[in-house]
Amino acid sequence: MKTYRKELWFEIQTRRAFINITSDIQTCINESGITEGLVLINAMHITASVFINDDESGLHHDYDLWLEKLAPHEPVSQYRHNVGEDNADAHMKRQIMGRESVVAITAGKLDFGTWEQIFYGEFDGRRKKRVLVKIIGE
Numbered sequence: 001m002k003t004y005r006k007e008l009w010f011e012i013q014t015r016r017a018f019i020n021i022t023s024d025i026q027t028c029i030n031e032s033g034i035t036e037g038l039v040l041i042n043a044m045h046i047t048a049s050v051f052i053n054d055d056e057s058g059l060h061h062d063y064d065l066w067l068e069k070l071a072p073h074e075p076v077s078q079y080r081h082n083v084g085e086d087n088a089d090a091h092m093k094r095q096i097m098g099r100e101s102v103v104a105i106t107a108g109k110l111d112f113g114t115w116e117q118i119f120y121g122e123f124d125g126r127r128k129k130r131v132l133v134k135i136i137g138e
Contacts, residue, residue, distance in 0.1 A: 001136060001138060002138065004028065004133075004135040006028050006132075006133045009128055009129070010131065011126075012122040013125065014125050015123070015126065016121075018122075019036050019120045022117045030108070034137040035138070036137050037110050037138060041103070043098040043099055044131060047124035049119075050119070052119060067097070073086075076088070093121075106129035110128070
C-alpha cells in the first residue's frame with residue numbers, strides 16, 4: 001500500500017467563508033499516483049471545517065445564516081470561552097459542520113455522488129490555517 005501526505009494552507013481574509021477545494025484534492029490524488037484507495041481531508045484547526053455538499057451559492061448563503069442563528073458571533077460576552085478571545089461561535093460552527101471528510105478514489109478520481117464537492121469552511125479567518133490531505137491505497 002502507498003501513502004501520500006500534503007498540507008494545504010489557507011488565509012481567508014474574512015471571518016467566515018466556504019472555499020471549494022475539490023480541484024486541490026484531485027491534484028493531490030494525481031500527485032500521489034494512487035488510483036484505488038481513500039483520501040482523508042482534515043481541517044487542522046479547531047475553528048475550521050471540511051465538508052461535502054453542493055457548490056451552490058444559495059446553499060452557502062443559507063449555511064451562513066443557519067450557523068449564525070445556531071451560534072451567533074455577537075454578543076461575544078455570551079460565551080464563557082470568550083474571556084480574552086472572540087471565537088467561541090467558530091468552535092461551535094466547526095462542531096456542527098465537521099472536522100473531516102473521507103472520499104473513495106476509483107480509477108484515480110474522486111468517487112462522488114451527483115453534485116458532491118469538497119469544501120473548506122472557515123469560521124474564524126484572517127490568519128493562516130491548514131488542511132491535511134492523507135491518501136492511502138494502491
